Amino acid sequence: MDYSARLNKVRAWMAEEGIDLLMLEDIEGQRDQNIRYLTGHPTDALLLLPLEKPANGEAILVAWDINLAKICTREAPVLLASYNDFGKQPIKVLSAAAQKLNLSAGSKIEIPSVTPYPVFLDYVGELTNYDILCREKGYAAELRKQRAVKNNEEIAILQKAASITNELIDLLEKKVRKEKIKTEADAAMLIELECRKHGCEGTSFGTLAAGPDRSFGIHAFPGWTCAPFGTQGFSILDFGVKYRGYCTDVTLTFACDLNPKQERLAGLVEKAAKLAFSMARNGTAAKEISAAVDALFSRSRKQMPHSLGHGIGLQEHEYPVIRNRSDNEWVLEPGMVFTIEPGLYDQTLGGCRLENDILMTETAAQVLTTARIIHL
Amino acid sequence: MDYSARLNKVRAWMAEEGIDLLMLEDIEGQRDQNIRYLTGHPTDALLLLPLEKPANGEAILVAWDINLAKICTREAPVLLASYNDFGKQPIKVLSAAAQKLNLSAGSKIEIPSVTPYPVFLDYVGELTNYDILCREKGYAAELRKQRAVKNNEEIAILQKAASITNELIDLLEKKVRKEKIKTEADAAMLIELECRKHGCEGTSFGTLAAGPDRSFGIHAFPGWTCAPFGTQGFSILDFGVKYRGYCTDVTLTFACDLNPKQERLAGLVEKAAKLAFSMARNGTAAKEISAAVDALFSRSRKQMPHSLGHGIGLQEHEYPVIRNRSDNEWVLEPGMVFTIEPGLYDQTLGGCRLENDILMTETAAQVLTTARIIHL
Numbered sequence: 001m002d003y004s005a006r007l008n009k010v011r012a013w014m015a016e017e018g019i020d021l022l023m024l025e026d027i028e029g030q031r032d033q034n035i036r037y038l039t040g041h042p043t044d045a046l047l048l049l050p051l052e053k054p055a056n057g058e059a060i061l062v063a064w065d066i067n068l069a070k071i072c073t074r075e076a077p078v079l080l081a082s083y084n085d086f087g088k089q090p091i092k093v094l095s096a097a098a099q100k101l102n103l104s105a106g107s108k109i110e111i112p113s114v115t116p117y118p119v120f121l122d123y124v125g126e127l128t129n130y131d132i133l134c135r136e137k138g139y140a141a142e143l144r145k146q147r148a149v150k151n152n153e154e155i156a157i158l159q160k161a162a163s164i165t166n167e168l169i170d171l172l173e174k175k176v177r178k179e180k181i182k183t184e185a186d187a188a189m190l191i192e193l194e195c196r197k198h199g200c201e202g203t204s205f206g207t208l209a210a211g212p213d214r215s216f217g218i219h220a221f222p223g224w225t226c227a228p229f230g231t232q233g234f235s236i237l238d239f240g241v242k243y244r245g246y247c248t249d250v251t252l253t254f255a256c257d258l259n260p261k262q263e264r265l266a267g268l269v270e271k272a273a274k275l276a277f278s279m280a281r282n283g284t285a286a287k288e289i290s291a292a293v294d295a296l297f298s299r300s301r302k303q304m305p306h307s308l309g310h311g312i313g314l315q316e317h318e319y320p321v322i323r324n325r326s327d328n329e330w331v332l333e334p335g336m337v338f339t340i341e342p343g344l345y346d347q348t349l350g351g352c353r354l355e356n357d358i359l360m361t362e363t364a365a366q367v368l369t370t371a372r373i374i375h376l
Numbered sequence: 377m378d379y380s381a382r383l384n385k386v387r388a389w390m391a392e393e394g395i396d397l398l399m400l401e402d403i404e405g406q407r408d409q410n411i412r413y414l415t416g417h418p419t420d421a422l423l424l425l426p427l428e429k430p431a432n433g434e435a436i437l438v439a440w441d442i443n444l445a446k447i448c449t450r451e452a453p454v455l456l457a458s459y460n461d462f463g464k465q466p467i468k469v470l471s472a473a474a475q476k477l478n479l480s481a482g483s484k485i486e487i488p489s490v491t492p493y494p495v496f497l498d499y500v501g502e503l504t505n506y507d508i509l510c511r512e513k514g515y516a517a518e519l520r521k522q523r524a525v526k527n528n529e530e531i532a533i534l535q536k537a538a539s540i541t542n543e544l545i546d547l548l549e550k551k552v553r554k555e556k557i558k559t560e561a562d563a564a565m566l567i568e569l570e571c572r573k574h575g576c577e578g579t580s581f582g583t584l585a586a587g588p589d590r591s592f593g594i595h596a597f598p599g600w601t602c603a604p605f606g607t608q609g610f611s612i613l614d615f616g617v618k619y620r621g622y623c624t625d626v627t628l629t630f631a632c633d634l635n636p637k638q639e640r641l642a643g644l645v646e647k648a649a650k651l652a653f654s655m656a657r658n659g660t661a662a663k664e665i666s667a668a669v670d671a672l673f674s675r676s677r678k679q680m681p682h683s684l685g686h687g688i689g690l691q692e693h694e695y696p697v698i699r700n701r702s703d704n705e706w707v708l709e710p711g712m713v714f715t716i717e718p719g720l721y722d723q724t725l726g727g728c729r730l731e732n733d734i735l736m737t738e739t740a741a742q743v744l745t746t747a748r749i750i751h752l
Contacts, residue, residue, distance in 0.1 A: 028693065029490070031405075042597055065594045065681070067723050072597075084681055087701060113494055114405070118512035120493040136494035185572055189565060196561055201598040206578070218441045221418055221448075222577040305441070305460055317404065325463060347443055 001153060003076040006038050006146075007049065007058050013142050014051050020107040022049040022139055023094050030114055033314040034143050035061070036245055039076040041069050045083065046090055048097045054079065062086070062093050091126050098130060105129045113140040148311055148319040149335035154246065155359065158312070158337055161243035162357060162368035164198045165250055172237065173374050176230045176254055184209035184224040187237055195241040204240030204247035204316040211235045212256075215351040218305055218343070230376060232257045234266075234350035240316055247316045249339050250371040251355035257376075264300075265344050266352050266373050272296055272342035273354045276308060276322075280340070280358055280365035284332050290324035293342055302344050309339040312357060336360045337368070377529060379452035382414050382522075383425065383434050389518050390427050396483040398425040398515055399470050406490055409690040410519050411437070412621060415452040417445050422459065422466055424473045430455065438462070438469050467502050474506060481505045489516040524687055524695040525711035530622065531735065534688070534713055537619035538733060538744035540574040541626055548613065549750050552606045552630055560585035560600040563613055571617040580616030580623035580692040587611045588632075591727040594681055594719070606752060608633045610642075610726035616692055623692045625715050626747040627731035633752075640676075641720050642728050642749050648672055648718035649730045652684060652698075656716070656734055656741035660708050666700035669718055678720050685715040688733060712736045713744070 014022060024047040026032040035047045044064035054060070057079035063069035064083040073080065086092040098109065110133040111123060123132045150158065168191060175181040181190065188207040195203060210220035212233030220236070229235045233256060240249040255266055272293045279289045290308040297304055309322030320330030320338055337360075343353030357368045390398060400423040402408040411423045420440035430436070433455035439445035440459040449456065462468040474485065486509040487499060499508045526534065544567060551557040557566065564583040571579060586596035588609030596612070605611045609632060616625035631642055648669045655665045666684040673680055685698030696706030696714055713736075719729030733744045 029407075044595070065597075067721070068593050068597055114492045116490045116512075117493045117496040117510040118489055134493040136492075185569055189569055192568065193561055193565055196600070196602050202582070202600075217444050219420070221441075221444055224572070224578075226572050345443070 001040060001075060003039055003078075004058065007077070009146060010038065010049060010139065010143070011051060013139070014049075018108055019110050019133070019139075020051050020103055021098065021101065021109045023047070023090070023097075023109065023111050024049070024139075025090055025112050027090070030112070032112065032114075032140075034140070034147075036314055037143065037147060039073050039078050041072045041076075042245065045069065046093050047078075048093070048101075050101050050103075052101070054101060060097060064088070091122060094123070095127060098127065103130065106131060108133060110135065110138050113138050144319045147313055148330075149333060150313065150337055151335070154313070155335070155337070157244050157246045158248070158357075158359070159368060161200070161241055161246050161248045164195065164200060164241050164243060165248045165357075166370045167198070168194055168239075168241070169250070169252060169370055169372075172252065176374070177376065179230075181229060183226050184211055184229045185226045187229055188224040188239075191239050191241075198241070199243065201242045201245070204242045204249055204312075208236065208238040210237075210351070212350050215253075216345050216347045216349075217351065218345060230254050230256060234258075234262065234352050236351055236353055238353065238355065240312075245314050247312050247314070248357055248369060249312050249316050249355065250357060250369045251341055251343070251353040252371050253352045253354060253373045255352070255373055255375050259349075262349050262352075265302075265346065265349055268297065268300055268302065269342050269344055269352045269354050270373060273340060273356070276340045276342065277358070277365060277367065280332060280360070282333055282360055282362075285328075286320050286322045286330040286332060287324050287326075287328040289340075290322050290328075294324050297342075297344065304343060305345060306341075306343065309341055309355075309358075311336065311338045313337065332360050332365075334360050334362045377416060377451060379415055379454075380434065383453070385522060386414065386425060386515065386519070387427060389515070390425075394484055395486050395509070395515075396427050396479055397474065397477065397485045399423070399466070399473075399485065399487050400425070400515075401466055401488050403466070406488070408488065408490075408516075410516070410523075412690055413519065413523060415449050415454050417448045417452075418621065420459070421445065422469050423454075424469070424477075426477050426479075428477075430477065436473060440464070467498060470499070471503060474503065479506065482507060484509055486511065486514050489514050520695045523689055524706075525709060526689065526713055527711065530689070531711070531713070533620050533622045534624070534733075534735070535744060537576070537617055537622050537624045540571060540576060540617050540619060541624045541733075542746045543574070544570055544615075544617070545626065545628060545746055545748075548628065552750070553752065555606075557605060559602050560587055560605045561602045563605055564600040564615075567615050567617075574617075574619075576617045576619045577621070578618055580618045580625055580688075584612065584614040586613075586727070588726050591629075592721050592723045592725075593727065594721060606630045606632060610634075610638065610728050612727055612729055614729065614731065616688075621690050623688050623690070624733055624745060625688050625692050625731065626733065626745045627717055627719070627729045628747050629728045629730060629749045631728070631749055631751050635725075638725050638728075641678075641722065641725055644673065644676055644678065645718050645720055645728045645730050646749060649716060649732070652716045652718065653734070653741060653743065656708060656736070658709055658736055658738075661704075662696050662698045662706040662708060663700050663702075663704040665716075666698050666704075670700050673718075673720065680719060681721060682717075682719065685717055685731075685734075687712065687714045689713065708736050708741075710736050710738045
């Protein structure tokens, strides 16, 4: 990965905004994959990015596990420091960094937009020499935009992740058909193991495997149990794999001996997926696609209780948002990778969802994954 | 669970503090198990708890998945509403609730202490009629204290979770000795399946299984792979099970053909665990125990890069904190359940950690789990 290019792009944005130092935090309860995006380091660290490059590196990564950081940041031009040396206290880290970097009084320092209000007050109280910024439209919003459009290297990784996902989909179908998969656990365990055999870090999120008794839930709770899977009705399987940090996210529905009402539900979900895909063009507003699907469902007096889709990348949920809300300003453009996942849920009929991952190319939308409603 | 008693205890605290309405949020990126603690509902919801009980229930749970909420809150005296009806926007929920509850102008409404500063400004801007509080020492701190001391029902659940964990520990030892477990994946997959067979919701957190090549990391990344496990050197297995919402958290180390330096490392970790356990008495400051272990390691010129322990309950990390820091004011008392987990890590020798779960009873500390360093 060209981490220098990414850091420079953020630095150019900082120059425009008049920011002298940026601090990112990826800590328990406040996760931020932007640090991985900018340095390769996956977890438990702070990143200090000054507008003026320091002498021997472009930024300072303050990592909890310094051994891990040494391995993960080999391609990134960052200096390393130990989070433990600062008692794992972000304010102490920032204070020390501002001094070490010789920031002049009045310098603008931006901290994470998710900084809790009481903690923001602590920062302001502690670093009285500087102008501490915590903005909704700060660096997090800028990085959301940058990360929403993938470059060729990221697309190649996501394509590889999709191809692993597709192999898994075929294997899952085969094993359900042969009754080698009979329980939610059988399905979930197969995914856990197979994705790692293919070199993945793991799953993108806790697999949701819900047999007919539980598929009415939007997100099954618990994620999977030892209950039957693939028996009469709808069984939902929502999973993804994480390959070199990048996530896929798909949902299969296994449909077995459906009654006429269930058939109609499944047909409607398939129709919605086709409609959404047909509308996915560069320049189209995401909310329009979502509104069209909502209208389709509404004509059958159905309602989808979740968004139509979301971007995928280093996180399983990122941008663009494919949601029918007036404040959703995302417009599709080349390099975006996102899910389309219409679903309908009924406490009697069960639930049916069909989710695939879409890549916008210069010319068209391309479906990367092969999730489907599998009629047993 | 006696959710009414829990809600009333919070309400008594609200009366003392002069709070008219409390809003809790458990949403993506801002998880809060307090809602489960107070209502039984496990995920994706807001809870509105007014000082004056509404007509038909004691609080309002605004849930994303209303079907799930109906099932999970059967024992809790809460009214249900759909989060989707408010466009999944917490501010709209709060605004509507304040109106519905007829809160008078100037009423004090407390929102989560982790509310980001920019979002806090939105609340203040939107709900101009009320006094919006966002405090570090607000309800979250109060509930941390309440949850740190478990009642008999919670202790019984944790004991059951511990007994499942202990069965798993024995099974893991047996299978590693018989070479039925040869890889990190073998160990992790066994835990995933067996805990569910015993009726658990799943694991408490992503299992960390690190063979000798990776055990030097404090927290292995990725959590587990298909790499060898139980071969020459140290293999670390850090896992827990979640039973009826409550988490255990243990770490085994498998030690195989250790060299003298590795033997000393393992001996030191065992000694630290014994020392810490011998010091665990009601009335003892948690930081004293941690300081004693740090001193023990320091005499051998070793340093532990993480805390000595932490409370467990509905979350895998809660209170008390067993950490050697001057601002750590936790003192052990009956009903507290926490881990003691000394560990040492070396890029050449590998890592060794020993973690067990301790219950403080009226008379003594009791080790609930049977994790150990297993010499192969």
